[in-house]
Amino acid sequence: MIATNHALTGAVIAVVIKQPVLAIPLAFTSHFICDAIPHFGVDLKFNSRAMYVWLILDGLFALSAAGFLLWYGVESPVLLAMCGFVAMSPDFGWLYYGLNNKLGKVVEYDTLTKIHHIVQWYQKVPGIIIEVSWATLMIYIIIRAQTI
Numbered sequence: 001m002i003a004t005n006h007a008l009t010g011a012v013i014a015v016v017i018k019q020p021v022l023a024i025p026l027a028f029t030s031h032f033i034c035d036a037i038p039h040f041g042v043d044l045k046f047n048s049r050a051m052y053v054w055l056i057l058d059g060l061f062a063l064s065a066a067g068f069l070l071w072y073g074v075e076s077p078v079l080l081a082m083c084g085f086v087a088m089s090p091d092f093g094w095l096y097y098g099l100n101n102k103l104g105k106v107v108e109y110d111t112l113t114k115i116h117h118i119v120q121w122y123q124k125v126p127g128i129i130i131e132v133s134w135a136t137l138m139i140y141i142i143i144r145a146q147t148i
């Protein structure tokens with residue numbers, strides 16, 4: 001999934017679980033479950049202009065969502081941010097392998113990255129429908145969970 005949706009999922013876990021000791025590991029685990037759901041993806045060459053444009057766009061989506069939730073006045077924004085970051089964090093593995101020219105060399109991946117690679121069985125353009133629906137659902141759950 002896109003980073004924004006991993007972060008929103010982590011934020012939902014924070015809102016529902018409330019206890020950092022449980023919420024943070026669950027947020028990390030959520031990454032692999034979310035990536036197993038059919039989602040948006042295009043083959044972008046590592047270090048290409050298109051890859052950076054996409055990363056900036058996704059980052060802006062995530063910051064916009066975070067800005068909206070802060071503006072809304074969510075409870076425990078620090079825990080939401082922490083869980084959001086932890087939920088996104090497994091994708092830093094791709095950055096590591098990309099920077100070391102090992103992206104796509106599955107046999108050289110560590111066990112967790114191999115699992116990460118295997119669970120992503122569907123990453124295609126039509127997955128954008130799932131991404132938009134997921135983001136809407138996550139924001140809805142976060143808003144509904146507020147007691148304000």
Ligand SMILES: [Zn+2]
Binds near residue numbers: 035090116
């Ligand atoms: Zn991932």
